[in-house]
Amino acid sequence: MNDVTVQSASAAPGPLKSGAPDGPIEDRWDNYKASMKLVAPANRRKHKIIVVGTGLAGGSAAATLGEMGYNVQSFCISDSPRRAHSVAAQGGINAAKNYQNDGDSIYRLFYDTVKGGDFRARESNVYRLAQCSVNIIDQCVAQGVPFAREYGGTLANRSFGGVQVQRTFYARGQTGQQLLLGAYSALVRQIDAGTVTMHAHHEMLDLVMVDGVARGIVTRNLNTGEIQTHAADAVLLCTGGYSPVFFLSTNAVNCNATAGWRCYKRGAHFANPCYTQIHPTCIPQGGDYQSKLTLMSESLRNDGRVWVPRKTDETRPPQQIPEDDRWYYLEEIYPAFGNLVPRDIASRAAKMVCDKGHGVGSSGFAVYLDFAEAIGRLGKDTVASRYGNLFDMYREISDEDPYSTPMRIYPAPHYTMGGVWVDYDLMSTIPGLFVAGEANFSDHGANRLGASALMQGLADGYFVAPATASNYLASNKMDDVTTDAPEFAAAEAGVRDDVNRLLNINGKRTVREFWWELGRVMWDKVGMARNAAGLESAISEIQGLKEEFWTDVNVPGSQDEWNKTLETAGRVADFLELGELMARDALERNESCGGHFREESQSQEGEAMRDDDNYSHVSAWEYRGPDQPPTMHKEALDFDYVKPGTRSYK
Amino acid sequence: MAGNEFSVKLLIWRQSGPAQPGELASYTMDNVLPEMSLLEMLDLLNEKLTAEGIDPVAFDSDCREGICGTCGLVINGIAHGPHSGAATCEVRMRSFSDGETIVIEPFRAASFPVIKDLVVDRAAFDRIMQAGGYVSINTGSAPEANSIPVPRPHAESAMDAAACIGCAACVAACPNASASLFTSAKISQYAQLPQGRAEAKRRVVRMVDAMDEEGFGNCSNHGECEAVCPKEISIFNIGRMRREYLKAVL
Numbered sequence: 001m002n003d004v005t006v007q008s009a010s011a012a013p014g015p016l017k018s019g020a021p022d023g024p025i026e027d028r029w030d031n032y033k034a035s036m037k038l039v040a041p042a043n044r045r046k047h048k049i050i051v052v053g054t055g056l057a058g059g060s061a062a063a064t065l066g067e068m069g070y071n072v073q074s075f076c077i078s079d080s081p082r083r084a085h086s087v088a089a090q091g092g093i094n095a096a097k098n099y100q101n102d103g104d105s106i107y108r109l110f111y112d113t114v115k116g117g118d119f120r121a122r123e124s125n126v127y128r129l130a131q132c133s134v135n136i137i138d139q140c141v142a143q144g145v146p147f148a149r150e151y152g153g154t155l156a157n158r159s160f161g162g163v164q165v166q167r168t169f170y171a172r173g174q175t176g177q178q179l180l181l182g183a184y185s186a187l188v189r190q191i192d193a194g195t196v197t198m199h200a201h202h203e204m205l206d207l208v209m210v211d212g213v214a215r216g217i218v219t220r221n222l223n224t225g226e227i228q229t230h231a232a233d234a235v236l237l238c239t240g241g242y243s244p245v246f247f248l249s250t251n252a253v254n255c256n257a258t259a260g261w262r263c264y265k266r267g268a269h270f271a272n273p274c275y276t277q278i279h280p281t282c283i284p285q286g287g288d289y290q291s292k293l294t295l296m297s298e299s300l301r302n303d304g305r306v307w308v309p310r311k312t313d314e315t316r317p318p319q320q321i322p323e324d325d326r327w328y329y330l331e332e333i334y335p336a337f338g339n340l341v342p343r344d345i346a347s348r349a350a351k352m353v354c355d356k357g358h359g360v361g362s363s364g365f366a367v368y369l370d371f372a373e374a375i376g377r378l379g380k381d382t383v384a385s386r387y388g389n390l391f392d393m394y395r396e397i398s399d400e401d402p403y404s405t406p407m408r409i410y411p412a413p414h415y416t417m418g419g420v421w422v423d424y425d426l427m428s429t430i431p432g433l434f435v436a437g438e439a440n441f442s443d444h445g446a447n448r449l450g451a452s453a454l455m456q457g458l459a460d461g462y463f464v465a466p467a468t469a470s471n472y473l474a475s476n477k478m479d480d481v482t483t484d485a486p487e488f489a490a491a492e493a494g495v496r497d498d499v500n501r502l503l504n505i506n507g508k509r510t511v512r513e514f515w516w517e518l519g520r521v522m523w524d525k526v527g528m529a530r531n532a533a534g535l536e537s538a539i540s541e542i543q544g545l546k547e548e549f550w551t552d553v554n555v556p557g558s559q560d561e562w563n564k565t566l567e568t569a570g571r572v573a574d575f576l577e578l579g580e581l582m583a584r585d586a587l588e589r590n591e592s593c594g595g596h597f598r599e600e601s602q603s604q605e606g607e608a609m610r611d612d613d614n615y616s617h618v619s620a621w622e623y624r625g626p627d628q629p630p631t632m633h634k635e636a637l638d639f640d641y642v643k644p645g646t647r648s649y650k
Numbered sequence: 651m652a653g654n655e656f657s658v659k660l661l662i663w664r665q666s667g668p669a670q671p672g673e674l675a676s677y678t679m680d681n682v683l684p685e686m687s688l689l690e691m692l693d694l695l696n697e698k699l700t701a702e703g704i705d706p707v708a709f710d711s712d713c714r715e716g717i718c719g720t721c722g723l724v725i726n727g728i729a730h731g732p733h734s735g736a737a738t739c740e741v742r743m744r745s746f747s748d749g750e751t752i753v754i755e756p757f758r759a760a761s762f763p764v765i766k767d768l769v770v771d772r773a774a775f776d777r778i779m780q781a782g783g784y785v786s787i788n789t790g791s792a793p794e795a796n797s798i799p800v801p802r803p804h805a806e807s808a809m810d811a812a813a814c815i816g817c818a819a820c821v822a823a824c825p826n827a828s829a830s831l832f833t834s835a836k837i838s839q840y841a842q843l844p845q846g847r848a849e850a851k852r853r854v855v856r857m858v859d860a861m862d863e864e865g866f867g868n869c870s871n872h873g874e875c876e877a878v879c880p881k882e883i884s885i886f887n888i889g890r891m892r893r894e895y896l897k898a899v900l
Contacts (some may be wrong), residue, residue: 153799
C-alpha cells in the first residue's frame with residue numbers, strides 16, 4: 001500500500017497552498033477542468049465513494065457521482081435524505097443570469113461576494129462559484145423545481161442584502177426546501193438506478209485512514225445502535241455547519257460538527273473557526289426553555305423597514321409612535337443600501353442600537369421590522385403572496401399579527417463560514433477526504449451574503465466535487481482496501497470506547513445542561529462582539545466545562561437502541577472542543593472582519609476595522625493531540641482582481 | 651412570568667422497541683409557559699425524567715420550524731395537534747389550558763413500524779419517491795433555464811403541491827392509512843410542469859404501484875389528510891393523480 005501516491009492541485013510544496021490555477025480568473029476553472037484526468041465510464045463503478053450528508057451539497061454530489069457511474073454510498077443522520085437542514089433555507093439562491101437587465105454579470109457576482117466576505121475569501125474559488133451559479137439554475141429548473149415566475153412564464157427575481165441587482169431566484173419562502181427536494185429527486189433516481197446505496201439515519205463517528213489517506217468511515221445506526229465500518233476510494237464530507245455550538249441558533253437541533261471534528265482529530269486542518277454569521281432577522285430569545293431561534297428570511301428586508309424608537313424610554317405601542325420619533329437606523333446610516341446592507345452590518349447595527357437602550361420588547365433586545373409602508377404601497381395581498389408563510393410562522397410563535405404589528409427581531413447564530421480547510425479541489429489536508437458546502441470554509445470569507453449558501457452547496461455538489469474527485473481517482477493508484485484492514489477495526493474500537501465511556505459516567509448533570517451552558521459562554525464571549533479578556537476567559541470556562549462533562553454527565557439508556565441522549569452527548573462533547581478552538585481563533589485574529597468583530601479593532605464611529613497588513617490570511621488549525629494546543633498554519637490570500645478596500649455600504 | 655405558568659397532565663405512548671407491546675404512561679408537567687412549544691415542553695419532561703432515573707421519551711424532531719417533516723405526533727387524537735396548517739413543532743403550549751390532559755401518540759400505520767415510543771420508520775415514503783418522484787435529467791444536460799417557460803398559474807399550482815414536507819400526517823390521519831395525498835402531491839407537481847410531462851405516464855404508474863406494494867390503503871375520500879396537512883396540500887391533487895393514472899393505463 002506504500003505506492004499510493006497522491007497528486008492534486010495542492011501537491012505543490014508547502015502545506016497550505018490553495019492550489020488554484022494561474023491565468024486570467026475567468027479561464028482558471030475551465031482550463032483546469034480541461035487538464036484533469038478522467039475515469040473512463042466503464043471503470044467508474046469500480047470506485048466506491050462515500051458521501052456523508054444529504055443536504056444541498058451532499059445530495060447533489062451523491063446524485064451526480066451516481067449519474068456518472070460511480071458506486072456511491074450515501075449517509076445521513078436524518079431518517080430520510082430529504083430532511084437535511086438545507087430544507088429550512090428560506091429566501092433564495094443567487095445566480096448571475098442578469099435576467100432583470102440590471103447590469104449583473106459573473107464578474108459582478110464574484111465582486112459582490114468577495115467584498116461581502118470582507119476580503120477574506122479566495123478569489124479563484126469565488127469566481128468559480130459565480131460561474132457555476134448560472135448552471136445551477138438551469139439544472140434546478142430542468143428538475144422541475146417550481147421557482148417563482150413572471151406572468152410571461154420566465155423566472156422571477158428579487159434582491160438580497162449587500163448587492164444592488166436583482167439576482168436572487170426563489171420559490172416563495174421555501175427556496176431551500178425546493179432546491180433540496182430537487183437534489184433529493186436526483187438522489188432517489190440514482191438509488192432506484194442502483195448507483196447510490198442510501199444509509200439513512202446513520203451518523204459518521206470517525207474517519208478511517210490507511211497509509212495517510214482517507215479510505216473509509218465508522219458509522220452508528222441511529223435506529224439500532226449498530227456500529228459499522230465502510231471502505232471506499234474517497235470520502236466526501238457534506239455535513240453542514242456548526243452554529244448549534246451556541247446552543248440557540250437558527251439551525252435544526254440535530255445540526256452538529258461531529259463528522260468534520262473527528263476528521264480534524266485525524267489530521268484535517270480546520271480553518272477560520274471563529275467566522276460565524278449572526279443573522280440579523282430572527283425571532284428574539286424568550287426563556288431558558290427555548291430549543292432554537294427561528295429565522296425570518298432576509299428577503300423580508302426587501303419590503304420591511306427596520307427601526308427602533310428614538311427615545312430610549314419609549315413606552316407607546318409601535319403603531320402609536322409617530323414617524324418623527326422612529327429611528328430607521330439602517331436607512332439613516334447606510335443610505336445607499338438601506339435595509340439591505342449585508343448581514344454582519346445589519347446585525348451589529350441592531351446590537352448597537354439595543355446596547356444604547358433603544359431596543360424594544362420585554363428584554364430590550366429586539367428591533368422592529370415593519371411592513372406598514374409596504375402594505376400601504378403594495379396592498380396586503382401582494383405582501384402576503386411574497387411572505388405569507390413567514391408571517392404565518394411569526395404569528396404562530398409570537399402570537400402577534402405582523403400585518404398589523406411590526407415584527408420584533410434580533411440577531412441569532414445562523415451560518416458558519418469556517419470549516420474544514422480545503423484546497424481548490426475541495427480536498428482537505430488529508431488526501432482523499434473532500435469537503436463541500438457549509439462544512440468547508442472556502443467561499444464566503446468572513447461574512448456570507450444572503451442567498452449564497454444554497455449557491456455554494458449546489459455548486460460544490462453538482463459541479464465542483466464530482467469533477468475534482470474524479471481527477472483524484474484518475475490520478476492516484478488505488479489499492480484494494482476493504483474493511484478487513486486493521487485500521488478499520490482500530491477505528492471501530494475507538495468509537496465503541498467513546499460510546500461506552502459516555503454511557504458509563506453516570507453523573508448528575510444532563511447533556512442539555514452542558515450544551516446550554518456552553519452556548520451561554522459562546523454567545524456572551526465568542527458571539528457578535530469579542531475582546532481578548534472575554535475570549536481568554538471563554539477558553540478557560542470551556543475547558544472547565546469539558547472536564548466536568550467527562551466526569552459528571554448523565555447519559556441514560558444503552559448503546560444498542562434509539563438513544564437521542566447518547567447521540568447528542570457525542571455531539572456536545574465535540575462542541576466543547578470546537579468552542580475552545582473558536583475562541584482561540586478569535587483571540588488570535590486581532591482585527592474586525594465580517595462576522596468577526598473584535599472590540600479592540602473599531603473606528604471612532606464603531607465601524608469594524610480590518611487589518612489587512614496582519615490578517616489577510618486563512619487561519620488553519622492543526623490538531624496535535626488532547627494535551628497540546630493546536631498549531632496554526634496560514635494560507636496567504638491574494639487579491640488580483642478585487643482590491644481590498646474599505647467596505648462601504650453608505 | 652410566573653403568573654403565566656400552568657400544569658398539564660400527559661398521557662404518552664411508551665414502547666421500548668418494534669416487537670414489544672406499548673402502553674400510555676402518565677406524567678405531570680408543572681411550570682409550563684404558554685409561549686413554549688410542545689416539543690420544548692417534552693424536552694423539559696425528558697430533563698425531568700432523566701434526573702429521576704426514568705428513560706426519556708423517544709421522539710424525533712429537527713428544524714423545529716415546520717419545514718423538515720421530521721417531527722410528527724398525534725396530539726389528542728389529531729395528527730400534528732390542534733392547529734390546521736402547522737406541524738407538531740409549531741404547536742405552542744398556549745393551545746392548552748391549566749390542568750388539561752394531553753394524549754400524545756406516534757403516527758400509526760402498518761407501513762410505519764414503531765422504532766421506539768413516538769418514533770416510527772417512514773422509509774416507505776422514500777421508496778415511493780424512488781419509484782418515480784423525479785425528472786430524469788443528468789447534471790450538466792440542462793437547457794438554459796428561461797428556454798422552458800412555465801405559465802405562472804401552473805408554476806404556482808405546482809408549488810402548492812411541491813410544498814409537501816413528507817411528514818406522513820396524511821397517512822396517520824387516514825382511516826385507510828392511505829399515502830395518496832403524499833404520492834399525489836409529487837405526481838401533481840410534475841404533471842403541471844413541462845419538465846415533468848415526458849415521463850408522466852411511467853411515473854404515475856410506478857409510484858402508485860409502489861404505494862400499493864408498501865401496504866398503504868386506498869383513498870376513499872374522507873379528506874382527513876387534507877385537514878391535518880401542515881402545508882395544506884389539497885386533495886384535489888389526489889384527483890389529478892387518478893386522472894393521470896387513467897390517462898397512463900387506458
